[in-house]
Amino acid sequence: MTHSQAILNGDRLALARLLTKVENNSQEGRAALMELFPHTGKAHLIGVTGAPGTGKSSLVNQLALHYRKKEDKRIAIVAVDPSSPFTGGAVLGDRVRMRDLSGDPNVFIRSMATRGSLGGLAQSTANMVQVFDAAGFDVIIIETVGAGQSEVDVARLAHTTLVVEAPGLGDDIQAIKAGILEIADILVINKADRPGVENTEKALKSMLDLAHPTERVFQHHGSAMRTPFDQTQGKPAPKQDSSATLMWIPPIQKTVAVESKGIVELAESIGRHVVHLRQSGDWAVRDRARLEVELEALIHEALVKRFREEVIQEKYEDVLGKVMQRNISPWEAVNLLLNGREQ
Amino acid sequence: MTHSQAILNGDRLALARLLTKVENNSQEGRAALMELFPHTGKAHLIGVTGAPGTGKSSLVNQLALHYRKKEDKRIAIVAVDPSSPFTGGAVLGDRVRMRDLSGDPNVFIRSMATRGSLGGLAQSTANMVQVFDAAGFDVIIIETVGAGQSEVDVARLAHTTLVVEAPGLGDDIQAIKAGILEIADILVINKADRPGVENTEKALKSMLDLAHPTERVFQHHGSAMRTPFDQTQGKPAPKQDSSATLMWIPPIQKTVAVESKGIVELAESIGRHVVHLRQSGDWAVRDRARLEVELEALIHEALVKRFREEVIQEKYEDVLGKVMQRNISPWEAVNLLLNGREQ
Numbered sequence: 001m002t003h004s005q006a007i008l009n010g011d012r013l014a015l016a017r018l019l020t021k022v023e024n025n026s027q028e029g030r031a032a033l034m035e036l037f038p039h040t041g042k043a044h045l046i047g048v049t050g051a052p053g054t055g056k057s058s059l060v061n062q063l064a065l066h067y068r069k070k071e072d073k074r075i076a077i078v079a080v081d082p083s084s085p086f087t088g089g090a091v092l093g094d095r096v097r098m099r100d101l102s103g104d105p106n107v108f109i110r111s112m113a114t115r116g117s118l119g120g121l122a123q124s125t126a127n128m129v130q131v132f133d134a135a136g137f138d139v140i141i142i143e144t145v146g147a148g149q150s151e152v153d154v155a156r157l158a159h160t161t162l163v164v165e166a167p168g169l170g171d172d173i174q175a176i177k178a179g180i181l182e183i184a185d186i187l188v189i190n191k192a193d194r195p196g197v198e199n200t201e202k203a204l205k206s207m208l209d210l211a212h213p214t215e216r217v218f219q220h221h222g223s224a225m226r227t228p229f230d231q232t233q234g235k236p237a238p239k240q241d242s243s244a245t246l247m248w249i250p251p252i253q254k255t256v257a258v259e260s261k262g263i264v265e266l267a268e269s270i271g272r273h274v275v276h277l278r279q280s281g282d283w284a285v286r287d288r289a290r291l292e293v294e295l296e297a298l299i300h301e302a303l304v305k306r307f308r309e310e311v312i313q314e315k316y317e318d319v320l321g322k323v324m325q326r327n328i329s330p331w332e333a334v335n336l337l338l339n340g341r342e343q
Numbered sequence: 344m345t346h347s348q349a350i351l352n353g354d355r356l357a358l359a360r361l362l363t364k365v366e367n368n369s370q371e372g373r374a375a376l377m378e379l380f381p382h383t384g385k386a387h388l389i390g391v392t393g394a395p396g397t398g399k400s401s402l403v404n405q406l407a408l409h410y411r412k413k414e415d416k417r418i419a420i421v422a423v424d425p426s427s428p429f430t431g432g433a434v435l436g437d438r439v440r441m442r443d444l445s446g447d448p449n450v451f452i453r454s455m456a457t458r459g460s461l462g463g464l465a466q467s468t469a470n471m472v473q474v475f476d477a478a479g480f481d482v483i484i485i486e487t488v489g490a491g492q493s494e495v496d497v498a499r500l501a502h503t504t505l506v507v508e509a510p511g512l513g514d515d516i517q518a519i520k521a522g523i524l525e526i527a528d529i530l531v532i533n534k535a536d537r538p539g540v541e542n543t544e545k546a547l548k549s550m551l552d553l554a555h556p557t558e559r560v561f562q563h564h565g566s567a568m569r570t571p572f573d574q575t576q577g578k579p580a581p582k583q584d585s586s587a588t589l590m591w592i593p594p595i596q597k598t599v600a601v602e603s604k605g606i607v608e609l610a611e612s613i614g615r616h617v618v619h620l621r622q623s624g625d626w627a628v629r630d631r632a633r634l635e636v637e638l639e640a641l642i643h644e645a646l647v648k649r650f651r652e653e654v655i656q657e658k659y660e661d662v663l664g665k666v667m668q669r670n671i672s673p674w675e676a677v678n679l680l681l682n683g684r685e686q
Contacts, residue, residue, distance in 0.1 A: 030674065037672035284667075291666050291673065298677045303646040306681070323634050324627075329380035330634065331373065334641045338649070 003028070004035035007135050012105065015135055019110055022127045033127055036134035041287065043076075043133040044274060047155040049144045049183075050164030055190045058257035059164060060143050064101060066263050067139050073106075076132035076140045080112040080125055080154055108137065122153040123297045126290065129157060155183050156293070159286055160273045162266075164188045165204065167196035181207050184250045185273050188266060192254035204252055248276050311337055346371070347378035350478050355448065358478055362453055365470045376470055379477035384630065386419075386476040387617060390498040392487045392526075393507030398533045401600035402507060403486050407444060409606050416449075416482050419475035423455040423468055423487045423497055451480065465496040466640045469633065472500060498526050499636070502629050503616045505609075507531045508547065510539035524550050527593045528616050531609060535597035547595055591619050654680055 006014035021029030046063075050056045060077060067073040101107045112125060125142060132140045144154045155161045163184035181187075187208075189200050253269050255262035277283040319336050322328045328336070349357035364372030389406075393399050403420060410416040444450045455468060468485060475483045487497045498504045506527035524530075530551075532543050596612050598605030620626040662679050665671045671679070 034672045038669045302677050326381045329377045
């Protein structure tokens with residue numbers, strides 16, 4: 001039986017082994033990805049990002065428990081820590097999580113040791129997600145630390161992106177979030193029993209006002225699924241496709257993950273976002289964007305590989321030497337290597 | 344007079360204009376970079392990175408003031424904030440800095456609005472640095488926020504990388520630093536008048552022990568320029584090339600930037616690192632690595648450009664459509680686009 005067949009049959013050991021091969025970008029891993037690809041496209045991908053100290057991991061654990069117990073969904077968690085490019089520090093996190101979720105065959109948790117991600121972090125994560133998708137996991141949670149470009153890239157893989165905040169993390173951290181707001185589908189204030197929660201909520205609302213100025217009037221009326229249509233007519237929006245469902249304003253959800261507070265409401269909010277994605281057509285738009293990014297990355301890789309095969313090492317070293325001596329510029333070097341002339 | 348000639352002559356306005364062109368990756372910017380390239384390779388590039396809240400900007404300001412007043416050097420500062428991919432949040436920071444350094448024609452401060460960095464953040468930063476280098480700035484400080492892969496990439500541009508810590512930023516943030524330690528040439532504990540400074544120093548020393556286990560015995564003896572030779576002979580290491588100067592253990596420097604404390608000592612430490620780089624040959628090694636990364640990026644870009652010119656848009660859309668329908672995998676799509684066949 002092939003790897004991919006075993007995975008389609010729900011073999012956990014085969015799954016774990018393939019994930020390692022995929023993470024190492026091995027030939028065998030690639031072959032399996034090709035076989036599995038037709039079976040992908042069914043899972044709901046949820047991105048969770050936020051600064052250290054916001055309690056993201058606890059929140060992800062609680063969300064996973066909720067989906068298991070209340071909705072009987074199969075859950076995969078991919079924990080990515082782009083801030084540890086060398087040490088693969090996420091491994092300990094795995095063990096801590098396992099106390100809540102271990103032993104459940106319908107939960108699979110995997111940390112990305114970013115050291116091994118040869119094809120780029122976002123690319124490796126995308127590949128891992130594809131394996132879980134093909135293996136029949138209903139919800140795949142992609143958890144990343146921080147707010148840098150890597151996190152943004154990773155978050156863009158998801159259908160629904162949660163940005164997690166917490167009260168009292170300081171002004172600097174608040175300032176950073178101004179950028180990441182634009183990728184948030186749902187804002188979560190975790191540790192919402194802490195002092196300062198009102199200030200955090202106020203700050204987020206102000207930032208939302210800035211980010212969605214034209215929709216301001218609807219923003220302070222609770223559910224983000226309420227639309228202009230709702231507001232004026234006072235009745236629920238129709239379920240079928242209509243302009244009324246096209247707008248999504250990120251709602252703010254408050255949670256205390258360690259006490260399991262607010263998790264049901266957060267899951268409901270995520271559910272509303274899925275309905276929105278389906279009705280507005282954004283689900284397909286995000287799928288297309290994700291696949292296009294992946295295709296682009298593979299094209300780059302193939303082009304570079306072909307270049308490496310065509311240009312001999314001595315020539316490359318010779319040209320690099322000329323650049324180091326400032327005899328030619330890097331642009332002239334590229335022309336020399338690709339076209340055999342300097343201009 | 345050409346742009347580049349004006350810049351070589353010290354024209355600030357021409358410099359500012361060219362930086363914008365370079366940041367936007369315009370044709371004119373590229374042409375100027377090619378002209379300026381032979382004039383590069385003289386500046387000392389200092390990378391400064393650290394989490395939000397460590398006071399990096401104040402530290403960079405103080406360091407710049409020191410270099411101006413005590414060493415009469417021309418200073419450029421490139422402030423990069425990869426955590427704000429959308430909003431270009433670093434602009435306000437410029438104005439705050441300017442109170443200390445404005446009006447001095449030998450100081451030039453530039454923020455990277457990452458929105459405009461078409462060729463990738465590290466690439467754009469490298470180009471900006473080249474312009475400053477050609478324009479005759481002696482020291483170019485590249486400041487980045489955080490500890491993600493982007494920051495690591497940016498830090499790798501520098502000859503000397505400072506990683507800035509501060510007491511009391513929490514365990515989470517300490518944990519992140521385990522990875523970034525490996526890029527640090529000098530560790531700075533800023534805000535060293537705060538409670539908890541001993542713990543921060545202890546934690547950093549433990550991490551250094553882990554990172555440099557074989558050199559442990561020399562680590563607790565003060566200056567990082569002391570070598571095995573020094574310790575046993577009790578006299579300074581010889582100035583000429585010798586194995587005794589090949590080893591560099593990141594020293595820990597304590598500062599209180601807002602009170603200008605520890606800045607002289609930090610500058611001395613940086614000076615020792617420059618001596619080490621020159622004597623060990625690492626200066627050339629780092630220059631080569633930087634230029635090679637740049638050359639690679641330009642090769643990638645040229646390859647993708649050629650691909651875009653060769654593959655017609657309809658074909659690309661057709662293939663992408665097949666991937667979205669899960670009829671072919673992304674790998675098959677690449678083969679179709681590059682070789683005209685699926686395998």
